[in-house]
Amino acid sequence: MTIEPPAPGEPRRPHGPRDPGDAWVVAPTGERYWGRFGAAGLLAVDATRGVLLQHRVSWSHFGDTWALPGGARHEGETACDGALREAAEEAGVPVAAVQPRVLSVFDLGYWSYTTVVGDVVVPFEPTISDPESRELAWVPVDEVTQYPLHPGFAASWEQLRGLLGVQPAVVVDVANVMGSVPDGWWRDRAGAASRLVARISDLAARGVPAPALDLPEQTWYPRWTAVVEGQARGVESAPRVGVVRAEASGDDAILMAARGEVAAGRRVTVVTSDRALSDRVTDAGAAVRGTRWLLGLLEG
CATH class of the missing domain: 3.40.50 (Rossmann fold)
Incomplete structure (x- = not known):
């Protein structure tokens, strides 16, 4: 489970055991990125229901926005394993229910975020299984931009959407x-x-x-x-x-x-x-x- 500490000015909230990867990386220009070993998220694609999005709680980084289940990778963990683990922890996604299709990597050199685009091969209902999710929903692809999106996800969405038709x-x-x-x-x-x-x-x-x-x-x-x-x-x-x-x-x-x-x-x-x-x-x-x-x- 990844629990992000509050950013300056954010309220404190409950937290659980910390993994060494659960830490901020500070860019040379001062921006902060979550995940000492990088981070990964799952874009689960259901052929009939759309994509799975997570409504982030208010105390998380860029809270009250919609994004993908995901978080900090563990040391030595592959991006695929990290994304699937985080999706299981945050949204109850069964690992065997999703077949990875492509990895899309945003790499800054000192920090990276990998989006694992995966196809749902066994239908499931997501469940809120940790404090980081306020709501989970299957969202039709054409309606994603109607939601208030996390800035990082918003910046990558059009590129990710272009991959959905490539199988x-x-x-x-x-x-x-x-x-x-x-x-x-x-x-x-x-x-x-x-x-x-x-x-x-x-x-x-x-x-x-x-x-x-x-x-x-x-x-x-x-x-x-x-x-x-x-x-x-x-x-x-x-x-x-x-x-x-x-x-x-x-x-x-x-x-x-x-x-x-x-x-x-x-x-x-x-x-x-x-x-x-x-x-x-x-x-x-x-x-x-x-x-x-x-x-x-x-x-x-």
Whole structure:
């Protein structure tokens, strides 16, 4: 739980145990920013209800304004973990209910604030679970600016809103990626596919640098689909990766998966070095990256 101390002239209020990160950072020009190790907040996006906003209590910094659940990061804590922890503490957001999509970072060098834009994958009702929230509400995207916003959130809202329509997805031609690395995969195709899918799962947790996807901001968390065929259909599943086990042609299954993601409005990248398949998925509206692109990300 993050409890901000009162700014000069603000009334005192109850506070709980302090984390080392719960402290002000003072800029060379005198401004103060909360969070010794930076701060992070969650912009939870519900497809039908809008975005989750927090009405801050009067004694908080810029009190009586609306902003995102968030606060100071702990030492060594990732921005994603910090934002999700703070959202759970302040708004009762179940960690498993939100899938991160992109990190938007405001970095001053001596202090940073990371907004984690996340999609609600399991609907939930927010609950006021600490003294910092006066009210919590799902607000339609078009109505956000009608609220008195925290100055920092107000300054970043238009940029954040522009990210809401960008939903990346990656479809992996597992057979093609495995075939590009002569590591004995032909002796145990299901085992080799399982190892690759596990590595993709780790990458999905870390996120992909924005330049690799030709997208803005810093880090993205695409929706991952791995397509397997033949003996590799015995592949083991892994978190954060959807597995499609092709009953017949793997290429046809990859094309179908890509078309489905494009139809859902996602920005789709297909990983394959097969030229004929590349032409087919390009015609379907997807971008193509070769196997070395994915292997480089996995190794990085």
